[in-house]
Amino acid sequence: MADDGRILPLELRGVSFAAGGRTILAGISARIEAGPATIILGANGAGKSVLMRLMHGLLAPSGGEISWNGRDGAAARRHQAMVFQRPVLLRRSALHNVTYALALAGVPAAEREALALEALREVGLAGVARRPARVLSGGEQQRLALARAWALHPEVLFLDEPTANLDPGATREIETVIRAFDAAGTKIIMSTHNLGQARRLGDEVLYLHEGRLVERAPVEEFFRRPRSPEAAAFLRGELPWL
């Protein structure tokens, strides 16, 4: 769907965000290129979710600038999708949750169902296409959220701790779908608490500490030899056996 020009690279220049008198992010500058899957790591409250919402345009920065290959956020949003920690599904069938997203994306009515079914097949939900979305299991609901994103063929997919509420089996299934996005050329930008997942899915890590971007490194390097004392302390805390 990115036929009218790519939206990457994403450029953040001195981005800050404050709410209720509290600074949540400060001075974030980064250039995010197409290609490597980007993992945003950090302790609770480090600002991971807020950073992704700023990138996706759900929040407006209090300071600084965010631009998508020179375009503003609103124009670029159509080429992005986001999957949240807890999927928000509508009270209609799995299939119609996907066709709804396609309708909003301006896909002609005649094409929606075929595209939606293809997306459901991709995540392994073709068999429950006609079931009401809200009665699916937690893992199936999250896969449906991924199918909804898949149908849109986004250039960038944001994932905000997509497996935080899921058991290991469901987590594996979600990771498989995320890999398929990656293989299809979708840029992955994901936050996670699961360091194993970060290593499995990520190519590079952005490490946030108390609202600041303190380290950016290829994933293996980050885990082997973090350069910043904050990231080193975080990894020691999370992986004390290292």
Added chain:
Amino acid sequence: MTAIADALREAAALVAGADPALAAIVALSLQVSLAAVGVATAVALPLGALLAVGRFPGRRALVVLVNAFMGLPPVVVGLLVYLLLSRAGPLGELGLLFTPGAMVIAQTLLVLPIVAALCRQAVEDAWREYEEQLRSLGASGARAALTLVWDIRFSLVTAVLAGLGRALSEVGAVIIVGGNIEGVTRVMTTAIALETSKGDLALALALGFILIALVTLFNAAAQLVKEAAERRYG
């Protein structure tokens, strides 16, 4: 005590015998109140949703106003509609005063703020849950409002029922604009008021029972639909 017992017995006989005068009164009540609730709902649901999702100047004042109007005194609404529809009033030409049409108008005005305020609250709660996802998908404004209303349609049944309860049970507005004319504008509540003042407690009681039974029936049916839908759609 015997007076009450007699009245109860007579009331039961009237209901059991499907007294035609009684049936006509009940039918008119239902026609007027269901029409009013239908019209009010058609306006109130979009209005409530817009108040929940929209961001425009004066929104908060409008929310307060709609909430306050949930408690509009029926006699005052009756009086205002009476003034509008009376021969000398701005809408006097329509000749609606003392017709069921006038009663529908008055009850619509009473029901509208109730349904709108309850809808606004329900949609606002849902919006909190759905907002990020809907904005991420590119739905905003009217589109988002419609999506939300449809998604919580079973919860909104409660709002509509509250409006119907209000319409069926109010007496102040319909008695002023309808005039309680036998066979033309006499409904259950105005008949109860009249028969009580005349001392015909049996008819008044019979109507009272029917009124309560009807309201209970509507609520029971709605509850069943809601529960079935929740099982089905989650």
